[in-house]
Amino acid sequence: MIILGSVSDFNVAEKSIGILEILGISYDVRVASAHRTHEKVKKIVEESTANGVEVFIGIAGLSAHLPGIIAANTYKPVVGVPVSVKLGGLDALFAIVQMPVGAPVATVGIDRGENGAILAAQIVGIHDAGVRTKLSKMRREFFFKLKNDEEMLAEKLTGKYYSRHSFEIDELETTTTKEDDPVGNDDTEYPDVAVIAGSYSDIKIAKKTTKFLDKLKITYTTNVISPIRHPKKFENFMDETKAVKLYIAISGLSAHVTGAVVGFTEKPVIGVPCNIRLGGLDALLSMVNMPPGVPVATLGIDSGGNAAILAAEMLGIGYADIKQELLDFKRNMNCPGN
Numbered sequence: 001m002i003i004l005g006s007v008s009d010f011n012v013a014e015k016s017i018g019i020l021e022i023l024g025i026s027y028d029v030r031v032a033s034a035h036r037t038h039e040k041v042k043k044i045v046e047e048s049t050a051n052g053v054e055v056f057i058g059i060a061g062l063s064a065h066l067p068g069i070i071a072a073n074t075y076k077p078v079v080g081v082p083v084s085v086k087l088g089g090l091d092a093l094f095a096i097v098q099m100p101v102g103a104p105v106a107t108v109g110i111d112r113g114e115n116g117a118i119l120a121a122q123i124v125g126i127h128d129a130g131v132r133t134k135l136s137k138m139r140r141e142f143f144f145k146l147k148n149d150e151e152m153l154a155e156k157l158t159g160k161y162y163s164r165h166s167f168e169i170d171e172l173e174t175t176t177t178k179e180d181d182p183v184g185n186d187d188t189e190y191p192d193v194a195v196i197a198g199s200y201s202d203i204k205i206a207k208k209t210t211k212f213l214d215k216l217k218i219t220y221t222t223n224v225i226s227p228i229r230h231p232k233k234f235e236n237f238m239d240e241t242k243a244v245k246l247y248i249a250i251s252g253l254s255a256h257v258t259g260a261v262v263g264f265t266e267k268p269v270i271g272v273p274c275n276i277r278l279g280g281l282d283a284l285l286s287m288v289n290m291p292p293g294v295p296v297a298t299l300g301i302d303s304g305g306n307a308a309i310l311a312a313e314m315l316g317i318g319y320a321d322i323k324q325e326l327l328d329f330k331r332n333m334n335c336p337g338n
């Protein structure tokens, strides 16, 4: 269910719609504003939740409270897309991303409607192998296009000192989405979630995540690895965790951990920016503003608890036991110090 704060957001919504059409995922589009038509938002969200909508996408600019109000009224995952109307969209980004514990909004980059839909599809793909396969095909076609673009660029480089180093790159592999993949999503022996912290400086936030995962009875594996400092170790960890259903990456400063994880997997990646410098703003902006095709479900600065709740919302679509834990958790919510 896509909800726009205003018809003026349609240029961003169009990008989401384009992706959902390619992937054959059914959707509805409504216009309702938390500020102007609050009751309408509530009604759409409550009815859609009851009628089995799997993911919400809230698209809004300015003081974008719409995705947060959607999240307040559902236990389903909510993807937020900030729209640039003023301040280059930073106002909307901050309004959407920094949610209090209990109602996370998986935020994508400013105006990144396509990434909002890709993230929504990855979430549906946790329990739907058909969607995983289509996503994988789309990603390969996209990379193929990039390869062609590079060839076209090379034709334009006519300088005397331009010296092209030619090498063959193997066909880009897909990671986990082949239907016959022996380590696909249905491996019940494997933990649901892999939690990666970029450094021991992020441990305090990672502990909030694992504490909440424990409360929600979600199985996980954890590691502290920087893809910049230990690329080989990182690659090995990504390989070993191929069968998890989603990743949570926690990182401060230039926060490349999330981008590196997304580069290795087609599963949903939740990112938690940590406040090491600049109040965490460096990490937040680095995580959230991913290029088209590779979204990171970014949460508020230091929001380790919300990462676990969002993971439960994503997993709860297809796994009744996790949904029940999530509903009980939300009912008894008492979560100070996210």
Ligand code: C2R
Pocket: 004, 005, 006, 007, 008, 009, 032, 033, 034, 035, 036, 059, 060, 061, 062, 063, 064, 065, 066, 067, 083, 085
């Ligand atoms: P108008 O063009 O209708 O004045 O809207 C909309 O999403 C849009 O980007 C201008 C901007 O206001 C935003 N808006 C919100 C909300 N309602 C409208 N952020 C909300 O409920 O959060």
